[in-house]
Amino acid sequence: TPIQTVSADPAPRRQTVGVDVGGVLVGGGAPVVVQSMTNTDTADIDSTVAQVAALSRAGSEIVRITVDRDEAAAAVPKIRERLERLGLNVPLVGDFHYIGHKLLADHPACAEALAKYRINPGNVGFRDKRDKQFAAIVEMAIRYDKPVRIGVNWGSLDQELLTTLMDANNAQPQPLSARAVTREAIIQSALLSAALAEEIGLPKSRIILSAKVSQVQDLIAVYRDLSRRTDHALHLGLTEAGMGSKGIVASSAAMGILLQDGIGDTIRVSLTPEPGGDRTREVQVAQELLQTMGFRQFIPIVAACPGCGRTTSTVFQQLAEKIQSDIRENMPLWREKYPGVEALNVAVMGCIVNGPGESKHADIGISLPGTGETPAAPVFVDGKKVTTLRGSTIAAEFQTMVADYIENRFGK
Numbered sequence: 567t568p569i570q571t572v573s574a575d576p577a578p579r580r581q582t583v584g585v586d587v588g589g590v591l592v593g594g595g596a597p598v599v600v601q602s603m604t605n606t607d608t609a610d611i612d613s614t615v616a617q618v619a620a621l622s623r624a625g626s627e628i629v630r631i632t633v634d635r636d637e638a639a640a641a642v643p644k645i646r647e648r649l650e651r652l653g654l655n656v657p658l659v660g661d662f663h664y665i666g667h668k669l670l671a672d673h674p675a676c677a678e679a680l681a682k683y684r685i686n687p688g689n690v691g692f693r694d695k696r697d698k699q700f701a702a703i704v705e706m707a708i709r710y711d712k713p714v715r716i717g718v719n720w721g722s723l724d725q726e727l728l729t730t731l732m733d734a735n736n737a738q739p740q741p742l743s744a745r746a747v748t749r750e751a752i753i754q755s756a757l758l759s760a761a762l763a764e765e766i767g768l769p770k771s772r773i774i775l776s777a778k779v780s781q782v783q784d785l786i787a788v789y790r791d792l793s794r795r796t797d798h799a800l801h802l803g804l805t806e807a808g809m810g811s812k813g814i815v816a817s818s819a820a821m822g823i824l825l826q827d828g829i830g831d832t833i834r835v836s837l838t839p840e841p842g843g844d845r846t847r848e849v850q851v852a853q854e855l856l857q858t859m860g861f862r863q864f865i866p867i868v869a870a871c872p873g874c875g876r877t878t879s880t881v882f883q884q885l886a887e888k889i890q891s892d893i894r895e896n897m898p899l900w901r902e903k904y905p906g907v908e909a910l911n912v913a914v915m916g917c918i919v920n921g922p923g924e925s926k927h928a929d930i931g932i933s934l935p936g937t938g939e940t941p942a943a944p945v946f947v948d949g950k951k952v953t954t955l956r957g958s959t960i961a962a963e964f965q966t967m968v969a970d971y972i973e974n975r976f977g978k
């Protein structure tokens with residue numbers, strides 16, 4: 567049989583106009599940016615600073631905060647200042663709804679401190695007030711030299727536009743489904759708002775678009791269409807993705823397909839946190855999505871098999887978990903000390919069935935003994951078997967070998 571070429575490459579990234587968000591480039595060929603959003607009351611400065619700091623340290627490259635009232639707007643410059651004192655320059659985005667035009671006008675220090683304003687064209691104002699209030703925010707962005715994200719969400723879609731399109735659709739001989747018209751309304755809302763912003767004087771290089779829905783197939787359809795119709799930078803996110811594994815799976819499925827199509831310049835994984843849960847989880851999931859798809863590298867990845875009836879002990883799971891948690895803990899230091907360490911691949915495997923093969927694909931890998939196998943654990947480095955560990959100290963010895971490998975390969 568002739569050897570076939572099996573391509574593993576995603577589609578080329580769509581060319582979009584790059585937007586500088588407080589020093590972070592979104593679009594224009596830049597790596598896909600990870601962002602997140604706080605769920606604290608922005609007027610509570612201590613809590614908001616703590617959560618932005620946690621998100622930033624977890625790897626969120628842009629953080630959005632709600633600016634919903636005067637107290638929140640007044641807190642924004644203080645939050646910015648406190649973050650800078652902590653040495654954190656992560657760009658802050660103000661999320662405005664309903665009264666953004668008023669808050670920005672009344673709080674110039676807030677307008678200045680933010681790196682970007684998010685406008686929701688579905689609730690910026692209604693009827694005759696809508697365009698005026700939209701224009702007021704865009705004019706503030708021009709005055710303060712800031713970009714905006716025009717963020718459409720089907721939960722707060724421009725009802726006038728939707729009604730107009732529904733009426734036009736119903737007058738057609740073969741009307742489309744209401745859902746298809748809603749998708750079109752989402753796209754048109756984003757495109758018409760962007761055109762209006764540009765007419766007012768905001769250049770395309772300061773406009774990012776998003777068009778979020780909560781259903782996977784709708785999101786894919788909307789963004790595929792949107793990306794064909796514009797070269798604005800695009801922010802991806804499945805809104806209201808949900809809790810736990812459902813939110814992770816739905817977000818990864820939807821955004822994974824779009825990213826594979828070359829669509830998306832920045833992503834947010836919107837997870838509903840468990841009560842008291844860790845907000846940084848969404849940053850970790852976004853990073854893992856980008857890394858497992860090969861778009862970016864954030865942290866060394868540990869490949870581990872799921873285990874099966876051939877492994878009755880939990881030694882290999884414990885070792886895999888220990889190595890991954892050591893990596894997480896040490897990453898802030900390792901980034902400084904070991905440039906390029908993000909690319910490291912470690913394999914911890916449960917038995918000889920796939921253990922040696924998988925370990926050979928990793929930079930350093932171990933195949934632990936399964937039930938009934940000789941109590942020996944071959945270790946592979948750069949695809950070659952270098953030693954076999956035995957006895958009760960296998961885990962500790964392998965950890966030392968991983969540390970040595972990192973030092974030798976990535977040490978300055």
Ligand code: SF4
Pocket residue numbers: 871872873874875876877915916917918919920921936
């Ligand atoms: Fe089971 Fe071995 Fe495969 Fe792991 S490598 S899943 S222990 S057969």
